[in-house]
Amino acid sequence: MILSKNKLREITALKQRKGREEQQRFTIEGEKLAEETLQSQCHVDLICALPEWIAANRNLLNPNHEIYEITEEQLRKMSNLSTPNKVIIVAKQVRKEYKLPQNGLSLYLDDIQDPGNMGTIIRLADWFGIEMIACSPDTVDLYNSKVIQSTMGAFLRVAVYYTEPESWFEQAHKTELPVMGTFLNGSNIYKEALPKKGIIVMGNESKGISDKVAALVNRRLKIPPYPTDRQGSESLNVAIAAAIVCAEFRRQS
Amino acid sequence: MILSKNKLREITALKQRKGREEQQRFTIEGEKLAEETLQSQCHVDLICALPEWIAANRNLLNPNHEIYEITEEQLRKMSNLSTPNKVIIVAKQVRKEYKLPQNGLSLYLDDIQDPGNMGTIIRLADWFGIEMIACSPDTVDLYNSKVIQSTMGAFLRVAVYYTEPESWFEQAHKTELPVMGTFLNGSNIYKEALPKKGIIVMGNESKGISDKVAALVNRRLKIPPYPTDRQGSESLNVAIAAAIVCAEFRRQS
Numbered sequence: 001m002i003l004s005k006n007k008l009r010e011i012t013a014l015k016q017r018k019g020r021e022e023q024q025r026f027t028i029e030g031e032k033l034a035e036e037t038l039q040s041q042c043h044v045d046l047i048c049a050l051p052e053w054i055a056a057n058r059n060l061l062n063p064n065h066e067i068y069e070i071t072e073e074q075l076r077k078m079s080n081l082s083t084p085n086k087v088i089i090v091a092k093q094v095r096k097e098y099k100l101p102q103n104g105l106s107l108y109l110d111d112i113q114d115p116g117n118m119g120t121i122i123r124l125a126d127w128f129g130i131e132m133i134a135c136s137p138d139t140v141d142l143y144n145s146k147v148i149q150s151t152m153g154a155f156l157r158v159a160v161y162y163t164e165p166e167s168w169f170e171q172a173h174k175t176e177l178p179v180m181g182t183f184l185n186g187s188n189i190y191k192e193a194l195p196k197k198g199i200i201v202m203g204n205e206s207k208g209i210s211d212k213v214a215a216l217v218n219r220r221l222k223i224p225p226y227p228t229d230r231q232g233s234e235s236l237n238v239a240i241a242a243a244i245v246c247a248e249f250r251r252q253s
Numbered sequence: 254m255i256l257s258k259n260k261l262r263e264i265t266a267l268k269q270r271k272g273r274e275e276q277q278r279f280t281i282e283g284e285k286l287a288e289e290t291l292q293s294q295c296h297v298d299l300i301c302a303l304p305e306w307i308a309a310n311r312n313l314l315n316p317n318h319e320i321y322e323i324t325e326e327q328l329r330k331m332s333n334l335s336t337p338n339k340v341i342i343v344a345k346q347v348r349k350e351y352k353l354p355q356n357g358l359s360l361y362l363d364d365i366q367d368p369g370n371m372g373t374i375i376r377l378a379d380w381f382g383i384e385m386i387a388c389s390p391d392t393v394d395l396y397n398s399k400v401i402q403s404t405m406g407a408f409l410r411v412a413v414y415y416t417e418p419e420s421w422f423e424q425a426h427k428t429e430l431p432v433m434g435t436f437l438n439g440s441n442i443y444k445e446a447l448p449k450k451g452i453i454v455m456g457n458e459s460k461g462i463s464d465k466v467a468a469l470v471n472r473r474l475k476i477p478p479y480p481t482d483r484q485g486s487e488s489l490n491v492a493i494a495a496a497i498v499c500a501e502f503r504r505q506s
Contacts, residue, residue, distance in 0.1 A: 116369060120490050127489050129479035152488065190504045226382040226503040235405065236380050236496075237373050243493040244500045250479040251443045251501075 003048065003068040011048065011078050011090060017141050024093045026143035027078070030085035035060060036153040042091050048078060049087040057087075080145035093143055098161040100171045101132050104197050105249060108168065108179075109135040110213045111204040112238060118142070119150025120239040121202070126154035128246040133160045134168055134199075136213070169216040172199055179217050181209050182241060186222035189245065194252050202242050221245070256301065256321040264301065264331050264343060270394050277346045279396035280331070283338035288313060289406040295344050301331060302340040310340075333398035346396055351414040353424045354385050357450050358502060361421065361432075362388040363466045364457040365491060371395070372403025373492040374455065379407035381499040386413050387421055387452075389466070422469040425452055432470050434462050435494060439475035442498065447505050455495050474498070 013019030014027050025045055028037050031053070037044065038060040046066040054061070054069060061067060075084045100106070107125060112118050118140050125133055140147060142160045151158075172179050178198035182189070201217055203209030209217070223236065223244050236244070266272030267280050278298055281290050284306070290297065291313040299319040307314070307322060314320060328337045353359070360378060365371050371393050378386055393400060395413045404411075425432050431451035435442070454470055456462030462470070476489065476497050489497070 120493060123488075123490060124493050127478050129483065150490075152490075223500070224503075225380050226506075230382065235376075237376060237403075237405075237492075239490075239493065240373060240377050240496040243489075243496050247476070247497045247500065248504075250477075253479075 001066070001068050003070055003074060007068070008074060008077065011088070014090065015080055015145065017144070020093070020141070020143050024095070025090050026093055026148065027080065027145055028089040028091055028148055029079060029081055029087070029145070030149070031087060033149070033153055034087045034089055036156065037089055037091065040156040042156055043094075045090045045092055047087065047089050048075070050075065053086040081149070098132065098134070098159060098163075100134075100168060100175075100177070100199075102175060102177060102197070105130050105246075106132040106134065106199050107242070108165065108199050108201045108213075109133060109139050110165065110201055110209050111136050111138045111207070112202065113140055113205055114238075115140050115144045115146035116150050117205065117237065117239045118144075119147045119152075119155075121242050122147070122151040122158050122160065123154040124239070124243050124246060125158050126151075128250050130246065131157075131159060133158060135160065135162050136165055136210075137162050165213045165216060169199070169213075173216075173218070178219050180219040180221055181214065181217040182223055182245060183209070183214070183217075183220045184222065186220035188224050188228070189221045189248050190224070192221065194249050196253050200242075200245055200249070202238055202245075205238055254319065254321050256323055256327060260321070261327060261330065264341070267343065268333055268398065270397070273346070273394065273396050277348065278343050279346055279401065280333065280398055281342040281344055281401055282332060282334055282340070282398070283402070284340060286402070286406055287340045287342055289409060290342055290344065293409040295409055296347075298343045298345055300340065300342050301328070303328065306339040334402070351385065351387070351412060351416075353387075353421060353428075353430070353452075355428060355430060355450070358383050358499075359385040359387065359452050360495070361418065361452050361454045361466075362386060362392050363418065363454055363462050364389050364391045364460070365455065366393055366458055367491075368393050368397045368399035369403050370458065370490065370492045371397075372400045372405075372408075374495050375400070375404040375411050375413065376407040377492070377496050377499060378411050379404075381503050383499065384411060386411060388413065388415050389418055389463075390415050418466045418469060422452070422466075426469075426471075431472050433472040433474055434467065434470040435476055435498060436462070436467070436470075436473045437475065439473035441477050441481070442474045442501050443477070445474065447502050449506050453495075453498055453502070455491055455498075458491055 048068045048070045178195050181201035301321045301323045304322050431448050434454035
């Protein structure tokens with residue numbers, strides 16, 4: 001099909017959070033992610049692609065797909081990438097209610113702001129078999145293009161849910177599910193016997209875990225620097241800290 | 254001092270690698286990094302700042318500093334940040350020859366391309382007390398503004414050196430220093446007794462460790478996914494993988 005001016009305007013509006021919320025849709029870009037998306041359960045609304053991509057990927061397409069053949073110039077207008085890559089998929093957002101997983105590990109992100117960090121955390125959760133990430137309402141939008149692109153497809157497998165910390169952790173406390181977080185005054189994570197289930201809380205890039213959320217954490221851990229008695233202003237990026245914590249939980253299990 | 258048009262042009266040229274190499278200088282931005290830089294051994298060439306920053310930070314300045322009072326508009330022109338933050342320092346690049354550290358751990362980066370990954374790796378090396386990172390000549394420029402900013406100051410403490418892998422690893426092989434890297438067919442890192450010294454190699458974001466470098470690695474490790482027998486297209490971001498590997502070496506030591 002040919003892309004109308006209106007349709008183009010609709011799709012470029014998805015670059016902004018406002019547009020994504022109004023339309024309850026988002027974009028997925030590039031050959032690799034498009035292929036993975038089309039082979040997943042993701043609810044694809046429409047596909048915009050260069051003619052060469054469409055010709056080469058007929059096997060991924062089906063008669064229900066609304067497909068637009070676009071020019072390089074239209075692609076550049078719609079794309080969020082500095083180097084647009086042949087195809088943009090518009091998909092429907094998933095907005096459903098999730099329950100707190102009672103078995104296994106899940107994450108809670110408290111006001112993570114950087115889209116790259118958010119995407120990287122979703123990607124590593126996938127690697128470590130963590131199927132759910134709950135987030136405070138002020139955490140960056142999952143459907144931000146940079147988040148989606150930096151998950152490298154993990155957003156297709158990991159559930160992400162925005163919810164207030166109080167109600168979420170209340171459920172955990174009622175069922176005696178541990179709520180864990182890293183703090184400067186926590187216990188050395190390598191010397192602790194870690195539980196096989198619970199919630200791991202990660203905090204904001206510059207402020208760490210907020211006081212409100214910290215009050216709901218009942219197990220304080222620490223990633224020790226090396227040497228362990230070193231003092232200084234050094235810190236770890238939040239995605240890096242999440243990876244080390246998840247790796248240690250999985251190593252012990 | 255007042256910033257001349259020529260000076261402004263010189264500083265904006267540092268946004269490009271060509272300008273940085275010609276001038277052998279680079280920029281450091283923002284209040285926090287500026288403070289840390291001015292308290293370090295970093296060779297500061299000049300400082301451009303808003304009058305309010307200069308007034309508030311007299312204690313960090315000394316008579317040798319060449320200081321320019323600039324306007325918001327000039328700051329925006331020079332800055333690499335989407336939200337410029339009051340001060341830009343121009344400093345001299347360190348270009349010296351380093352020897353392979355024979356004690357303790359060091360990293361070798363094989364063609365890392367993303368500035369954010371590079372900066373994050375320097376930051377985590379600092380956390381884990383790794384004092385030196387050698388890089389293949391095609392690795393992203395240390396003095397790229399995004400690299401410097403994402404180190405959060407760790408570039409002031411970790412030595413970064415660009416060198417061909419052959420000569421670097423030849424020294425390691427001669428002195429029986431282990432050269433380690435992660436590969437899909439490596440041994441589970443959690444089940445291996447790891448050495449206290451050696452080189453840890455990290456590879457390119459999409460291609461991994463190059464064949465040339467892989468041939469020089471003599472100990473192959475693997476970060477297992479969870480569950481460990483899971484098959485799939487999932488992968489870890491290179492900075493995340495570096496963090497998990499470094500954490501495991503430090504946990505065991």
